[in-house]
Amino acid sequence: MKKRPGLNTVCTHTGEVEDKRFGGAVSPLYMSTAYVFEDIDEKRYPRYFNTPNQQALCRKIAALEHAEDALIFGSGMAAISSALFAFLRKGDHVVFQNTLYGGTINLVREEFEKFGIEYSFTEGFAPEDFEREIRPETKVIYIETPSNPLLTITDIRAISAMAKKHNLVSMIDNTFASPVNQNPIDLGIDIVLHSATKYLGGHSDILAGAVASNSEYIDRIFQLAKNFGGSLSDYTVWLLERSIKTLGVRVKAQNKNAKKMAKFLAKHSDVEKVYYPGLKSHPDHELAKSQMRGFGGMLSFELKDGLDVSEFQKSLKLIKPVMSLAGVESTILSPTLTSHALLTPEEREKQGIKDGLIRFSLGIEDVKDLMEDIDQAIENVKSKVEVVS
Template identity: 65%
Template sequence: MNLKKPGINTLCTHHGELEDKEFHGSVSPLYMSTSYAFDDVEKKRYPRYYNTPNQEALCKKIAGLEHAEDALIFGSGMAAISTGIMAFLESGDHIVLQNLIYGGTYNLIVQHFEKFGISYSFTDALSPQSFEELIQPNTKVIYIETPSNPMLTITDIKAIADISKRHGLVSVIDNTFASPVNQNPIDLGIDVVIHSATKYMGGHSDICAGVIATSKKYRDQIHAMGIRLGGSLSDFTVWLLERSLKTMGLRVQRQNENAMILAEYLNENEHIIKVYYPGLPDHPDYELANS
């Protein structure tokens, strides 16, 4: 056991806590105000600027969980996805995406990017070579989602990160289905990590939110786009998400166990034609998923 490095449950519970300095409560206080008096004109608190007390505390926790330098929070997973992608693209640019991605992301790309003058290419396969072959002189971003929603396909994260760096591109991943409990893409070289926090992070079916974890290098670029698109999160939902994260480590651990039991049961059921679960040894991405 590494006593110098906090474990996932310690990070979930204690990292980035908003201290109750007046009453010393064990739960973070909630600041619902949308207006704040300020002494410094350079520091103006406003919910759309992502800098209220609750927002800043939650961003610190998210960054810690994803081993990132900084983080931002949004009103939905799609708000995070659209902001995280559009922050690095403009008219004339090109993006490479894997062929199996969340439907909301797919529709954003195919229904709107041509209107913005942005071209795109979807891979025919998930091998690293299939991504590199699609890179053009005007490519700016490589976007992956692993495990993918809903087919649970697995993409080689480190290989994609290496390709992106070799070509000077920004690598972006939707890490929703893995959660920070199972996977930390920044440790593998990815630049921008996105989550729909409505899923495992929220965990209680009572919030809708999205998050982005990244480096300080890219944070300002994403933050500026986020302010323009207006996808920030209300402080009450921020507070609920911070509450939910305290138990995420334990919840996801049990969800992993339950998913394995269910997958094995269905895999042995003669009435089931095919089970798509990368934890099963007969899944084509089994070794990569466990690497």
């Protein structure tokens, strides 16, 4: 077997567009939307995902996920919707994990009924919870691990084995883990999905999505995706290829910061609970160790009762209270007001998402500075509570 290059080598070199004219060290950018079509083997067109920069980036993402092939999209939701609709038809059924990205849940609730596609959400995360929902008409099983925003871990090996047993297509949203920490295809999953806006982009300035799988499944997704029109502009493709060069070093720094921050918050007198799979107290810690190389740069926590979350976020000076995640800068948000705002209060409560929950995306800053920012923000909130009292 041919030896696979190391992670940072893949990030830096795989999928480069060779600059044959000037010998530049970085990929040249081809901005054309019109290519010659006579006397050539491949007719290039941006909506067909086959411009030089698009194809090069797909090779890089496929290599990162240990897949045969990949496709890139204009957003994570474009990738998710294209993959799901490529394998589901009227009368089909799909099993979803009960805690998913809010946008994915909204897609299912708003659109599937129009196409006659049925779906079920599991009650829990155990393999038997998934097995219980499988029907004769089930075609797809879909998971997200670590989950957003409570960092719950689903057993990837068990789900992939179950999918094979029932002849189902298995899909996973691997955004929170990133290819640095987790490669689901090695664990038996068929299709890996990413919001490339997050860790793959990593600088809070790119909107993109990605799908990685075997060549047969990627072609099937392509046949639908070219009609949906969710392709990515070549300039953004070029920026994303540039960003992925530092993916390995960025994510490893974020892993390190998140683990230190989780331990700090777990001991903090003003923090009620911390959700991070790297903590030994996390109920899925051992499972996470068995399928992840690192525990990720994401965590969530709840402040003690009486401490206003909104006021806490406004009091931060270094950590940015903004939407999205996984940038080199640390960010924080309330899932109730952002990522899961489309869910009803009852749905959020069922998933364990409280109004006081805070999702924390660790960046690459010095972690002591981040801890000091947390402390001063909490003290500011407490001082205002004391004044009111």
